[in-house]
Amino acid sequence: MAEKKSLGKEFSKGIIAENPVLRLVLGTCPTLAVSVAVTNAIGMGIAATLVLVCSNVVISALRKVIPSKVRIPAYIVVIASFVTMVQLLVKAFVPALDDALGVYLPLIVVNCIILGRAEAFAGKNPIAASFLDGLGMGIGFTFALIVMASIREILGAGTFLDGISSLTVLFGYTGGFDGFKNILSQPMGILTLAPGGFFVFGVVMALANKLAGKKGKSAAELKGCANCPMAHSCSLIDKDEACKENKKEEPAV
Amino acid sequence: MIQTKPAEEKLLTVSASPHERSSVTSVRLMLDVIISLCPALIASVIIFGLRALAVTAVTVVSCVLSEYVTRKIMKRSNTIGDLSAIVTGILLAFNLPATIPFWIAALGGAVAIVVVKQMFGGIGQNFVNPAITARIVLLVSFASFMSNWPVPRQGLMNFGVDAVTGATPLAVMAGSDGEMPTLVNMLLGVRGGCLGETCAVALLIGGLYLVARKVISPAIPLTFIGTVAVIMLIAEKGDLCALAYQLLSGGLLLGAIFMATDYATSPISFKGKIVFGIGCGIITCLIRIFGSYPEGVSFSIIIMNILVPHIEKLTTPKPFGTPRKEKKAKEAQA
Numbered sequence: 001m002a003e004k005k006s007l008g009k010e011f012s013k014g015i016i017a018e019n020p021v022l023r024l025v026l027g028t029c030p031t032l033a034v035s036v037a038v039t040n041a042i043g044m045g046i047a048a049t050l051v052l053v054c055s056n057v058v059i060s061a062l063r064k065v066i067p068s069k070v071r072i073p074a075y076i077v078v079i080a081s082f083v084t085m086v087q088l089l090v091k092a093f094v095p096a097l098d099d100a101l102g103v104y105l106p107l108i109v110v111n112c113i114i115l116g117r118a119e120a121f122a123g124k125n126p127i128a129a130s131f132l133d134g135l136g137m138g139i140g141f142t143f144a145l146i147v148m149a150s151i152r153e154i155l156g157a158g159t160f161l162d163g164i165s166s167l168t169v170l171f172g173y174t175g176g177f178d179g180f181k182n183i184l185s186q187p188m189g190i191l192t193l194a195p196g197g198f199f200v201f202g203v204v205m206a207l208a209n210k211l212a213g214k215k216g217k218s219a220a221e222l223k224g225c226a227n228c229p230m231a232h233s234c235s236l237i238d239k240d241e242a243c244k245e246n247k248k249e250e251p252a253v
Numbered sequence: 254m255i256q257t258k259p260a261e262e263k264l265l266t267v268s269a270s271p272h273e274r275s276s277v278t279s280v281r282l283m284l285d286v287i288i289s290l291c292p293a294l295i296a297s298v299i300i301f302g303l304r305a306l307a308v309t310a311v312t313v314v315s316c317v318l319s320e321y322v323t324r325k326i327m328k329r330s331n332t333i334g335d336l337s338a339i340v341t342g343i344l345l346a347f348n349l350p351a352t353i354p355f356w357i358a359a360l361g362g363a364v365a366i367v368v369v370k371q372m373f374g375g376i377g378q379n380f381v382n383p384a385i386t387a388r389i390v391l392l393v394s395f396a397s398f399m400s401n402w403p404v405p406r407q408g409l410m411n412f413g414v415d416a417v418t419g420a421t422p423l424a425v426m427a428g429s430d431g432e433m434p435t436l437v438n439m440l441l442g443v444r445g446g447c448l449g450e451t452c453a454v455a456l457l458i459g460g461l462y463l464v465a466r467k468v469i470s471p472a473i474p475l476t477f478i479g480t481v482a483v484i485m486l487i488a489e490k491g492d493l494c495a496l497a498y499q500l501l502s503g504g505l506l507l508g509a510i511f512m513a514t515d516y517a518t519s520p521i522s523f524k525g526k527i528v529f530g531i532g533c534g535i536i537t538c539l540i541r542i543f544g545s546y547p548e549g550v551s552f553s554i555i556i557m558n559i560l561v562p563h564i565e566k567l568t569t570p571k572p573f574g575t576p577r578k579e580k581k582a583k584e585a586q587a
Contacts, residue, residue, distance in 0.1 A: 188360075188394040195393075199368065 010129050014136030021144035022208035026112040030104045031145060032197040036156070039163045039179070041149035043097040045142025047090060047105060049135070051082045052114050056122040056134030058082075063123050075118045076109065083109045096166035113141055144204070151200050156191030158184035279376065282516075283336035285468045289459035290343050290511065296442055296452035301351035301403055305448040311355045313342030315362030323371040337376045341365050344384035347449020347507055348551070349391070352401045361387040377517045381558040385512050385551045392551075402445035421445045422502040423547040436494070439501040450504040460510035469514040472526035473533075477509040480534025488542055505537065508550035518558040525561075525568040532557045532564075 020026045027048075034044040058078050059066075066074045087105050091098045098105060108114065117137055122130040154160050161179035168177070190196045297305040320338040324331055332338075345361050365387035370379045392399045402421050422444055425433055434444040442452025450456075463469045482500060489495040500506075513519060513533055520529050533553045540549025557564075 186357075186395060186398075189396075190390050190394040193393065195390075 007129060007132050011132040011136040014133065014138070014140035015143060016140070016208065017212050018137075019140040019144055019208055019212075020113040020116070020137050021141055022205050023212055024113075024116070025205075026116050027141060028112075028201070030107065030111060031141075031148065032194065032201060033104055034101065035145050035148035035152055035197065035200075036192050037100070037153050037159075037163070038146060038149045038161050039167060040097070040100045041145035042142065042164075043090070043094065043167060044101055044104065045138070045145050047086050047101075048108055048111060048113065048141055049138025050086055051079065051108050051111075052117060052138045052141075053131060053134040054082045055079045055114055056117060056130040057127055059118045059122040060125060060127045060130035063125075066123075071123060072115075072119070075115060075123075079114055079118070080109045093170060094166055096163065100163075113137060144208075148197075148200050148204055151204070152191045152196060154183055155188050156193075156196060157189075158182055158187035279335050279337070282468055283340050285463065285466050286340050286511070287336065287343065289462045289468075290340075290347070290449075292455035292458045293347065293449050293452055293507070294343065296455040297347070297351070297448040300442050300451060301448050305346075305351045308349055308351060308353060308355070308358050308448060309343055309346035311358045312346040312349070312362045313339050315359040316342035316345070316366050319363045319366035320371065323367050324375070327371065329375065332375060335376060338366060341370070341383045344449075344511060345387050347511075348384060348388040348447050348504065350399065350402050350446070351448045352403050353398055357391060357395055357398055361391045364390050379517055380561075381555050382512050382515050382518050385508075385554050385558075388551050389555060421547065422498060423541070433498070436497055436501070439498065444502075446502075447504060447507075450507040453501050453506055456506040456510055460506075463510070463514075469510075470523070470526060472523060473513050473519060473530040474509040476527050476530025477513055477533045477537075478505065480531045481505060481537055484534065484538040485541075488538070499541070503541075503548040504550040508537075508554055509533070512551075513554050513557070518561060520561055520564045520568065522565070522568045522570050524570070525564045528564050528568060529557050529561065532560065 014020065016023075018024060021028065021031050030044060030048075034040050055075070055078050059075055062074070062078070083106060086108070087098075090101075090105060117134060121133045125133070150160065153162065159179060159181050160183060162181065163179060165178040188196075191200065294306070294309060297309075316338040317333050320333050321331065324333075342362055342365075345365055346358065349358055349361065365383035368390075369381060369383040369386045370376070373379050388399075422433055422439065438444055440453050442455065444451050460469075460474060464471050478500060482496060485499040486493075486496050489499065504512075509530075513530065520526050533550075536553035536556055537549045540546060540552055546552070
């Protein structure tokens with residue numbers, strides 16, 4: 001890292017300026033699949049944030065022990081252990097969410113956001129910064145999911161927070177509130193399908209770019225780019241610079 | 254870039270291309286398309302009553318308004334004067350049943366213009382046909398309204414929503430209950446269906462006008478309909494009557510003549526047009542024979558729209574004077 005950032009900034013950057021989904025375009029697969037309903041989005045967001053924070057901390061603590069040649073498998077092992085724990089917890093306490101998320105819960109193992117933050121941040125930074133980075137990115141991911149899911153659920157299904165009682169029960173709330181139903185008499189079904197998902201994703205992404213673009217940071221300037229394995233063939237960044245940076249960052253084995 | 258030299262030698266001034274100007278403008282082309290759509294519009298009013306006209310008016314107004322507002326928000330030049338939004342509006346209305354609630358029709362117009370056309374850069378930049386895409390969006394979202402086919406009442410003054418609805422000929426062929434209209438009625442359009450797709454005669458008149466004005470080349474409609482004819486002849490085991498029903502039903506004529514020939518979303522070269530038409534025909538037949546939807550014209554056109562860049566790449570015409578391929582290969586061998 002060329003510049004030192006304050007810890008507060010490591011936390012806050014993940015929410016809009018470097019939002020993993022909307023600005024770094026990581027983790028789009030679970031985003032499109034899960035953002036059909038707000039309840040699923042919240043559940044997925046919490047699960048991914050838990051895994052992200054824990055794996056970031058552990059990987060950051062082990063960063064001097066893990067040889068760089070086998071770092072990816074090592075990261076995967078760390079991430080997979082946390083995902084297994086989270087998955088077992090969800091199965092035990094929120095079985096409805098486990099049903100709704102289906103395969104996307106175990107797939108958090110290969111979620112680009114978690115692996116990407118491990119590779120781009122936790123592998124090079126101290127524990128406290130990695131913890132805050134993970135927390136910020138996780139909240140950013142959850143935030144993006146909730147925004148997209150709200151649009152898709154309200155317009156596409158005519159409900160909001162449907163089935164939320166399966167989550168609120170966890171916090172001891174048993175008031176029987178189970179989300180708003182029948183907001184629209186004729187919801188626009190296509191928004192809950194894949195094409196609608198891509199459309200909402202594009203629009204929300206454009207808005208996020210507009211919001212973050214005002215602060216004068218283009219997508220290419222984001223830190224994640226130079227670390228990307230595709231950096232040498234990516235059109236977003238200057239090739240020579242990327243190559244140089246890659247060489248510099250690759251430690252001698 | 255040409256360096257301008259001081260006037261020591263006399264050079265003829267040559268302006269930048271184009272050197273030859275034609276009177277064909279996009280406004281004139283769009284006007285021709287609107288004229289060619291008029292017979293079908295009149296037929297739809299006669300068949301389905303004045304509500305057909307009202308639906309068309311709603312979609313046209315919605316398209317033009319969306320175009321105006323989006324261009325304003327995007328701070329681009331105002332393009333409602335090129336009439337393309339009106340064409341999109343009429344075509345979209347032709348793809349809706351006359352019983353459609355007005356707000357759905359208006360929503361369709363907004364989807365066509367804002368999402369499909371303006372978000373990709375406006376006229377000539379859309380990669381799929383706006384009217385077809387809006388129809389598919391509405392079909393997927395509001396399936397019950399979109400397949401609520403009014404039975405024609407042959408009365409001009411039936412403004413209210415027709416309570417009697419029935420299956421379309423294609424749905425009957427696919428196994429729904431209902432009576433098949435006679436072939437003459439199929440030709441005249443006295444059958445259930447979207448408001449613009451039923452009257453084959455009016456659509457053909459419009460198509461002939463477009464071909465005569467050289468607005469469209471007959472390549473795509475002929476190959477599209479021809480491919481459907483060949484495949485359906487085989488599928489119907491040579492039954493010519495069933496074949497005629499297949500060709501006259503659904504949105505085949507409307508799609509082949511007016512939607513598949515859209516300039517921005519169909520190939521430029523002759524070879525490409527043929528590939529495009531055949532592809533549309535094959536996909537239409539696959540959906541009609543094997544698919545769960547009774548009609549596949551709109552899906553086939555949108556799928557081929559997406560394939561157009563690849564078709565163009567494979568069918569680039571060879572510029573005059575370039576060596577033949579075999580020669581090149583032989584030279585390489587030698």
